[in-house]
Amino acid sequence: MFRFGPKTLPLALFCLTAGPAAAQDLVPVSFGTNWVAQAEHGGFYQSVADGTYAECGLDVTIVPGGPQVNNRALLLAGRIDYHMGGDLLQSFNAVHEGVPIVSVAAMFQKHPQVILAHPEAAETFEDLKDLTLLIGDNGYQSYYQWMINAYGFTPEQRQPYTFNPAPFLADAKMGMQGYLSSEPYLVEKEGGFTPKVFLIADAGFSTYATLIETMADTIETRPEQVACFVDGSIKGWYAYLNGDNSSANEMILAANPEMTRDKLDFAVDRLKAEGIVISGDAETQGIGIITDATVEDFYDKMVEAGVIEAGLDWKAAYTTEFVGKGVSLDAAEGQ
Numbered sequence: 001m002f003r004f005g006p007k008t009l010p011l012a013l014f015c016l017t018a019g020p021a022a023a024q025d026l027v028p029v030s031f032g033t034n035w036v037a038q039a040e041h042g043g044f045y046q047s048v049a050d051g052t053y054a055e056c057g058l059d060v061t062i063v064p065g066g067p068q069v070n071n072r073a074l075l076l077a078g079r080i081d082y083h084m085g086g087d088l089l090q091s092f093n094a095v096h097e098g099v100p101i102v103s104v105a106a107m108f109q110k111h112p113q114v115i116l117a118h119p120e121a122a123e124t125f126e127d128l129k130d131l132t133l134l135i136g137d138n139g140y141q142s143y144y145q146w147m148i149n150a151y152g153f154t155p156e157q158r159q160p161y162t163f164n165p166a167p168f169l170a171d172a173k174m175g176m177q178g179y180l181s182s183e184p185y186l187v188e189k190e191g192g193f194t195p196k197v198f199l200i201a202d203a204g205f206s207t208y209a210t211l212i213e214t215m216a217d218t219i220e221t222r223p224e225q226v227a228c229f230v231d232g233s234i235k236g237w238y239a240y241l242n243g244d245n246s247s248a249n250e251m252i253l254a255a256n257p258e259m260t261r262d263k264l265d266f267a268v269d270r271l272k273a274e275g276i277v278i279s280g281d282a283e284t285q286g287i288g289i290i291t292d293a294t295v296e297d298f299y300d301k302m303v304e305a306g307v308i309e310a311g312l313d314w315k316a317a318y319t320t321e322f323v324g325k326g327v328s329l330d331a332a333e334g335q
Contacts, residue, residue: 032071
């Protein structure tokens with residue numbers, strides 16, 4: 001779900017704003033997601049729908065991503081203010097290329113990337129080494145290189161994944177990449193069985209995901225706005241996962257005609273059950289937390305796996321200035 005399309009805009013861009021509640025003195029801000037509207041964006045839609053962003057002075061427009069939209073390019077061009085990044089590999093790559101994009105919050109403490117297997121084919125992550133694995137090119141160049149280095153998977157057992165689950169459904173000796181809240185649902189509906197689901201984060205792929213990115217200049221010149229957007233997003237995620245998320249889901253359904261309520265319910269359940277948003281440091285320091293230790297750990301793993309070069313100024317990829325302040329943490333602990 002962190003795929004990017006060509007650097008072009010669609011003819012009709014469906015944008016969602018705070019609507020009539022937005023007062024004239026609110027500051028207009030645009031936030032580009034990296035894929036079409038879905039539950040994985042729910043906290044952001046929640047803060048638009050319930051007026052949380054507006055409470056601190058922002059009139060937020062969500063600009064959905066998709067196969068023909070590259071919102072990260074729009075961030076670089078100054079056409080949007082904030083962007084939903086995929087994971088730390090993109091942050092490291094920005095530093096490598098000298099691009100002044102900075103991650104200011106990590107809404108997902110765990111990456112939702114998974115490997116699926118037939119229920120009789122694998123009991124543990126290690127068992128996946130006995131299967132042929134359908135892995136896309138992006139995955140092969142990133143997390144699969146880590147799987148090779150850390151667990152002994154081989155290039156030979158990988159076959160390219162074309163986002164068609166049919167070969168996996170037909171062959172119990174195959175495994176398949178997926179997204180926690182998408183492919184497992186698809187397999188249950190189309191294959192008629194519940195697959196084994198292995199979250200690569202639980203196996204040690206320790207990157208953050210769903211990062212809020214902005215330009216370094218925005219942090220320097222508009223720090224209060226950045227703080228407002230980050231705090232609002234944190235509040236939105238607590239409310240989306242634990243409160244009444246019906247208004248946010250209505251916005252998601254309106255923005256993405258292919259989305260359904262049962263898919264949204266399945267995704268929210270998985271996000272909560274697997275601790276994607278709230279786990280680890282987020283349990284005590286709040287949603288969105290970024291720590292030097294976690295980033296360094298992931299950077300070292302990627303260097304060892306040959307994915308990232310050694311000697312990179314990895315600390316330039318992010319800031320901890322806007323997170324770890326306990327926003328909404330007391331309310332969350334009481335739930």
